[in-house]
């Protein structure tokens with residue numbers, strides 16, 4: 543999905559400066575971005591900034607490079623047009639098909655998916671004129687993101703705040719990947735539980751046995767499930783990531799705490815995804831005081847005991863009929879052979895097998911995997927963002943739930 547032609551339309555709102563971050567996300571992901579601001583957007587961020595950040599020419603009107611017929615070509619060649627921020631005026635123009643500058647011409651000539659990320663004061667967003675324009679655009683197939691609630695320009699707070707650039711980017715990534723139907727909520731009415739992060743098994747008040755899991759893959763799985771309409775419980779072990787929108791986060795530390803939280807949430811779950819790196823062992827004893835080194839004395843041995851295998855436990859004793867259980871396996875060698883054996887041993891329905899490596903699996907934004915099914919299926923997930931793996935995984939789960 544890399545290397546797409548993205549048009550970033552920018553209309554005249556203060557949130558234009560946040561669109562610089564959105565632009566950066568697109569270019570860093572390998573997309574070519576043509577920024578088309580309106581004349582009023584340039585009051586907030588100048589053409590030089592857009593041009594430098596995108597590496598492409600920037601113009602607001604149709605009278606430059608006329609021989610290239612930009613008012614038609616830019617829209618025709620786009621794989622995605624995203625207007626961010628979209629002002630009330632821009633939504634009105636788009637809904638009514640006006641074409642008095644390069645951006646509005648582009649919107650009329652584009653046949654690709656179009657995403658609007660509105661930003662305006664609450665009164666303007668709630669005005670019936672704006673609401674009817676939004677309804678018109680949505681009826682025609684455009685994706686109009688609901689604005690966020692929060693601090694607006696000046697002292698006001700309310701609905702109308704520009705959505706986080708990261709959230710807009712993630713939605714655009716899904717639209718590029720899967721088409722404009724990404725707002726379809728095929729997991730609506732489902733409750734899913736996702737575990738993420740890595741457990742820590744305390745040795746003494748300041749030390750623990752832990753692992754390097756960042757929680758990013760589990761968070762992406764939770765966020766995508768929420769975007770697809772599921773009620774999501776995310777059991778997060780020692781992560782430092784922001785809570786995904788619309789997800790219920792339960793924080794845990796140790797494997798035993800994680801087990802308790804997962805079992806509690808799983809009672810009502812249609813699917814459980816165990817993306818957390820759960821410690822297989824914990825220290826047999828916890829020293830209530832800091833363990834001290836003593837010169838001339840051998841270092842103390844740490845005795846370990848086994849932790850319960852949560853994945854095996856929930857797979858063996860399904861709390862609801864038809865519940866789908868998904869495990870993860872990070873392997874350093876013979877990934878598929880080891881994965882098949884693990885799937886059989888743990889009796890889960892699906893097992894995501896990662897080969898641990900540079901810029902994938904632990905800590906990375908990207909991943910590459912094969913999803914093994916208990917039915918013998920084998921679904922390769924090409925190298926790409928963790929959210930893309932999440933979408934594919936939910937496709938497989940949704941098919942099994944149906």
Ligand code: CTP
Pocket residue numbers: 797816817818819820821822849850851852853854868869870871872884
């Ligand atoms: N898991 C679990 N409880 C544990 C250990 C692991 O629920 N105590 C889950 C993880 O969340 C993940 C899968 O099991 O979904 C990973 O298993 P892993 O720990 O990699 O496999 P092991 O059974 O430990 O096998 P090995 O150590 O031989 O690789």
